[in-house]
Amino acid sequence: MARRARIFVVSGPSGVGKGTLVALLRERLSCLGLTVSATTREPRPGEKDGVSYYFMDDAEFDRRVAAGEFLEWAWVHGHRYGTLRSEVERVLASGSSVVLEIDVQGGLSVRASMPDAVLVFVEPPSVEELERRLRGRGTEDESQIETRLQNARSEMDRAPEYDVRIVNDDLDRACSELEEVIHTYEMDGGPSEDVRD
Numbered sequence: 001m002a003r004r005a006r007i008f009v010v011s012g013p014s015g016v017g018k019g020t021l022v023a024l025l026r027e028r029l030s031c032l033g034l035t036v037s038a039t040t041r042e043p044r045p046g047e048k049d050g051v052s053y054y055f056m057d058d059a060e061f062d063r064r065v066a067a068g069e070f071l072e073w074a075w076v077h078g079h080r081y082g083t084l085r086s087e088v089e090r091v092l093a094s095g096s097s098v099v100l101e102i103d104v105q106g107g108l109s110v111r112a113s114m115p116d117a118v119l120v121f122v123e124p125p126s127v128e129e130l131e132r133r134l135r136g137r138g139t140e141d142e143s144q145i146e147t148r149l150q151n152a153r154s155e156m157d158r159a160p161e162y163d164v165r166i167v168n169d170d171l172d173r174a175c176s177e178l179e180e181v182i183h184t185y186e187m188d189g190g191p192s193e194d195v196r197d
């Protein structure tokens with residue numbers, strides 16, 4: 001059966017392990033295309049422009065919004081983040097599927113313009129564990145952690161709107177489940193009974 005390149009959106013609350021999970025997925029599925037998002041947030045130590053994100057100021061972000069360059073964009077934790085159409089088109093044209101690690105508002109607006117996109121929500125084993133991971137990462141100060149935990153509740157409320165939900169308890173197991181979802185949807189070209197909730 002033919003394999004079809006598709007858009008997979010991966011969302012979930014900050015600290016649930018999306019970045020870790022998608023990094024492992026990319027190691028296992030080297031055929032997945034890589035896209036880089038744009039953001040107005042400051043780079044963290046060690047983050048490189050064009051690798052982690054395209055870091056840009058408000059004026060440049062505005063200019064690109066006005067020019068229609070974004071497939072979607074959203075305010076997340078007080079900053080703007082967006083997926084450039086050019087990034088997604090480049091990968092799909094090469095025949096590879098693309099995984100977008102984006103917030104819930106962004107995920108739902110991707111679905112609105114690309115109804116074919118598969119939306120995957122990553123859930124924590126518990127709210128306590130989510131907080132532990134967020135604090136354990138040590139990249140945000142207390143007020144940023146509070147904002148992220150508050151946003152986590154409203155994001156998790158929207159999980160039922162996603163096609164698939166994966167609990168990131170054991171990383172290896174969660175990654176295998178995500179791999180399975182990708183294979184199934186690439187082969188089917190549509191939702192299948194056993195991976196849909």
Ligand SMILES: Nc1nc2c(ncn2[C@@H]2O[C@H](COP(=O)(O)OP(=O)(O)O)[C@@H](O)[C@H]2O)c(=O)[nH]1
Nearest residue numbers: 014037038073074076081082083101102103106
């Ligand atoms: N809508 C949208 N959200 C994005 C995009 N890129 C990243 N995000 C989301 O922005 C949020 C913050 O990302 P980041 O600053 O890296 O912080 P972290 O998730 O706490 O590590 C996460 O929920 C990401 O999924 C994008 O292109 N569009």
Ligand SMILES: Nc1ncnc2c1ncn2[C@@H]1O[C@H](COP(=O)(O)OP(=O)(O)O)[C@@H](O)[C@H]1O
Nearest residue numbers: 014015016017018019020133137168169170171
């Ligand atoms: N399955 C897991 N079990 C335990 N810790 C995890 C797991 N997945 C990720 N982590 C840890 O949780 C923290 C947050 O993960 P990260 O990938 O940065 O989250 P996100 O990208 O969703 O904000 C990191 O310190 C990471 O090492």
